[in-house]
Amino acid sequence: MKTNSLNTRLFVNGDRSFEVIVFTDEEGSMIGSKAISGRVIDDANYYRRPDGTEIFSCLEKVGGNWHELDKAKRSSRDIAVFVELHLEQGPILESMGKQIGVVEGIVGQRRFSITVKGSANHAGTTPMHMRKDALVAAAKVILAVNQIGNTPGQQVATVGKMQLLPNAANVVPGWVDMSLDIRDLSSLHIDSLLAQLRLHLEEIAVETNTQIRLHPALNNEPALAEPYIQQAIARVCEDLQLSYTHLPSRASHDAQELAQITDMGMIFVPSGTLTKN
Numbered sequence: 055m056k057t058n059s060l061n062t063r064l065f066v067n068g069d070r071s072f073e074v075i076v077f078t079d080e081e082g083s084m085i086g087s088k089a090i091s092g093r094v095i096d097d098a099n100y101y102r103r104p105d106g107t108e109i110f111s112c113l114e115k116v117g118g119n120w121h122e123l124d125k126a127k128r129s130s131r132d133i134a135v136f137v138e139l140h141l142e143q144g145p146i147l148e149s150m151g152k153q154i155g156v157v158e159g160i161v162g163q164r165r166f167s168i169t170v171k172g173s174a175n176h177a178g179t180t181p182m183h184m185r186k187d188a189l190v191a192a193a194k195v196i197l198a199v200n201q202i203g204n205t206p207g208q209q210v211a212t213v214g215k216m217q218l219l220p221n222a223a224n225v226v227p228g229w230v231d232m233s234l235d236i237r238d239l240s241s242l243h244i245d246s247l248l249a250q251l252r253l254h255l256e257e258i259a260v261e262t263n264t265q266i267r268l269h270p271a272l273n274n275e276p277a278l279a280e281p282y283i284q285q286a287i288a289r290v291c292e293d294l295q296l297s298y299t300h301l302p303s304r305a306s307h308d309a310q311e312l313a314q315i316t317d318m319g320m321i322f323v324p325s326g327t328l329t330k331n
Contacts, residue, residue, distance in 0.1 A: 070134060077308045078116070085109070087308035089126040091315050129315055135283060136312040142322040143305050154298040155322030156287045159279045160310045161237040161302055164244055165272035168195060168213075168255075171265040174220055174228025189218055189227035191262035198254035199234060202247050209238040209247060210304055234268070239276050239302050277310040283319030 077086045083101045088094045095101075098120060101109035110120050142148075147155050172188030196213045203211030215233040238244050252268065259266045284300065291298040301322070309318045 080306075080308050083109070084306075084308055084311055085113075085123075086126075087311035089123045090128050091311045092124075092127040093311060093314060094123055130317075133312070133316045135280075135317050135319065136309060137283065137287075137319045137321065138307055138309040138312075139321045139323070140303075140307060141325045142301075143325055145325075146301055147299070147322060147324040148326065150299055151297065152299045153296045153324070154287070154291050156284050156291070156298055156300045157279050157303050157320030157322055158284065158300055159239050159302055160277045160307055160313075160320070161239050161304050162241050162244055162276035163235065163237045163272060163274040163306065164248065164270075165236075166234040167269045167271055168192075168232050168234055169267045169269065170195065170230040170232075171267075172228050172230075172262070173226070175226045177224045177226055180226055185226050186228075186263045187226050188230045188264055191258055191264040191266065192216065192218070192230040192232060194258045194262065195232070195255065195266065198251060198258065199236075201254075202250050203236075205247070205250075207238065207243060208302055209236065209243060211236045211247070233271075237304050239278070241275060274306065274310070277313035277318060279319045280317040283317060287319060287321055 075086075077084070079085055080087075082103075085094060085101060098109050101112075103109075103112065113120050142155055147153075170188040170191045172186035172191065175185065199211045199213050203209060212235045213232050214235060217231045218227045219229040221227070236244055236247060238247070255266045255268065258264075288298060288300075290296075303320060303322070307320065309320050312318055
């Protein structure tokens with residue numbers, strides 16, 4: 055998509071300059087976009103890599119300096135509009151046969167750990183009606199999460215990680231810990247879905263004679279793309295005869311950080327065989 059066409063659509067005279075930046079740590083700390091937005095946490099240990107590598111050496115490898123990150127800070131006076139081009143990372147554009155995705159916004163994301171406490175007992179000597187099987191309760195929780203994820207709306211809800219104890223073939227599971235990831239463009243809608251889920255969890259706990267707890271782990275608020283930027287992208291698509299559709303981004307992106315300081319938009323292109331799993 056031609057940048058001068060988008061410039062003209064965004065600004066009457068098309069006289070704004072363009073800067074191009076490539077962020078390389080979107081799947082990790084997002085430290086580049088956080089530096090620009092001025093939201094870097096002032097604790098180098100927070101950005102230590104899973105393998106123990108310090109952020110100092112990571113930045114040095116690409117010519118950066120942890121102690122000078124504040125020099126990257128920008129504001130709306132510096133950046134009138136930020137538009138991010140990205141792979142969709144999903145199947146929607148390809149399944150619809152569309153060339154461009156006009157992003158409506160980046161979803162809010164809530165992440166929790168769910169713990170289920172039952173009672174570990176011998177699998178052979180404990181009658182079925184006397185069990186407090188944490189894994190059976192957890193299975194019902196997963197089905198409840200799937201149920202709220204399939205209610206009307208654009209939300210997604212996922213249990214993607216699970217641990218159980220004692221994790222032995224001849225023992226009724228006594229403890230389960232699992233993840234919950236729930237996303238939507240509306241924080242209010244996420245709140246409503248979580249309220250529904252909490253009711254399900256109470257019912258499951260009573261039914262299975264277990265204790266179920268929800269522990270917050272992450273809360274990212276939605277970042278909505280400005281309507282005028284969406285309209286400009288759509289008009290350029292029409293000018294260039296590119297097929298397009300509107301859709302939310304259900305993954306986090308650097309644009310989420312830049313939206314803290316300026317107007318934001320995003321353009322998706324089909325992933326094809328490329329992913330970032």
